[in-house]
Amino acid sequence: MREVARRVFASEFNDASHTFKESDDERAPAYQLLPTGEKANRVFFVGTLTEKEDIGEDNEYWRGRIVDPTGTFFVYAGQYQPEAASTLRDLDPPAYVAVVGKPRTYETDDGNVNVSVRPESITVVDAATRDRWVVETAERTVERVAAFEDEGNEYARMAADRYDADPDRYREVAVEALRGMDEDGDADATDTDGQAEPTP
Template sequence: MEGATRVFAGDFSGATLTVPADDPGSPGWIVTPGGAWCRLLYLCGALTEVTEIADVLHCRLADPTGAFDIVAGGRMGAVAEQIRAIPVPSFIAVTGTAQLYTKNGSRAVSVRPEYIHVIDRAVRDRWIALTADMTLARLELLLASLEECTGDARADRTIRHYGLTRERLREMVSMVGGALDSARTAPAAPPVAEEDISAIVMEIIRAKSGPRGVAVQDVIDAGEAGGFTKDAVLAAIGTLVTNDDCYQPQKGYVKPL
């Protein structure tokens, strides 16, 4: 299963490069100036605005570097209903697909959400810290390719397309530093209560369940993407089974009752 990319809004919003996938049946990549190759994204931030136009929801998800455009509607009706129920503002986590389109003669990016849940500030801050680490690693790779001609094809393609310079890379490093500073200065948040974790895990099970239910590993992966440990997710599943909220139709699977 493909892992979700973590990227800051300040980087993603500048993306204008698309690269087709090797497999003709798979979606292509959206490449950011900071070297993130995006298809499936995992994002955390503040839901600050929700606007509905012709049954399509346009949402603003803000992180310390800017904002993502989250668009849900049409066949994403269940996700749209979930968004309508979330108070604004709220901290949320979004797993979704990166999209790039042409608007008024220029390119713009958005995210089509596949899964959304409400989180607290502590989860958001952990996302900032890990996204900062990943972004800095990508920037280091770009700098090495720029200075030493490492032969990294992806890095070279990114550098050529965006005309990257050392100064531009330093600006992106400063952006990351500002995001980290905002998380460090934010007031501490209490840990998520056990019953809240169980509720979120139950949402994951309902959202992902098919005729056979959903694989426990898929629930763990979604929970870890939301900032929870494997042990916490497994404990929540155990609680849900004990309380008859879900059951195990076969080994390794759970299904809502």
Template sequence: MASNSRQPAKRVLAPELTSAHTQVEGEAEDEDTNPPNFLVLPSGAGANRVLMVGVATEIDDVGQDDEYLRLRCSDPDGNVFFTYAGQYSKGPKATITDLEVPSRVAVIGKPKTYEQEGDVFVSLNPETVHEISEEEYNDMVLEAAEATVERFAGEASSEKFETLAQSAHQESERVEVYDRCVEVLETLHEDMADDPADDTFSEDELEQKDYDELRALASEFDSVSGNAAADDIVSALAGEPRPA
């Protein structure tokens, strides 16, 4: 009998999703199920399903014979990811059709790689698309940033996918992805700050601050997350959890 279990959706930021370019086949649970495919994330984890949030900025019909909608989303730092919905994604397609742009959305879906003019790109086959509030959007961006930092720190990665990530990406590429994800966190802080011009810092400036200074910087997130996420992120930043 086929299993109805699904891989958990990983919270991923756009810079990491779009920097990935390798998919591998996992192991089937039994002979009646198809093996899951995993996108090898630069942080050293495998993602069969992902949870992404962004601001929907464009909806286009890119189909030839049948309607095939492309949803363009961007994160707080302007990084872009795409979701495609056609006849086999009727629920998400209906939601996308009714969206007004710009609007904040949360997308759960399966990442899919495809080649175009020799380059590899990643898009999402959506399972669900939901419009969310600004508060939910900020909270979910923060949670994705925290999950990303934990993966790069080795707390949420796996030996198998870490080895695959090292093979698929040069160290400099992985550091660049990490830095871009941290920039998303900084931009979210800037958007939330009362005076963003005085409250934003470069990565070099962050690295020169001690824990208490970093904790004060991240305190803005407490009102959004409602948990200890700010402490966790600051601890990770202070420890410089970058790929070895």
């Protein structure tokens, strides 16, 4: 069984610096601990690809910068993610994309933890798909925050121990994302086919 891909905004994802396993088996899945009290082995997000760059030396290794209403996701795809790497190679930013992938953390020399995504798939989508993802992700975020104080919520207890963040902050971010989407609704430029043009 593949793990469920969690919907999460960039602002929360980038704060999720703690990873863990639930068994000592070396093949056991690794999970990212979301500050709102959820474990994520895979994530699902939709945003605007604003930049891409081949940063590989001997082989292609693509870095993509994908923006949602709350912040920026970074995705990295190389020879072990051939489909995602091929999509990044062929895409011309800006473009709306949906990404499913696995969280990755990397500790820098100064002790900071950078969070990124190793994409399993990158799919070009339209503005309506992006808007629907924002609504659904806001709902999931608010639900996680509402369940945070439940004593039986082991991942919330873990998040409370690991992070210094007030989960209400992520609820406020979710509400702001919805509010911003409402404000943008009338402002989207349309092309000759009436399709909304992605804006960074």
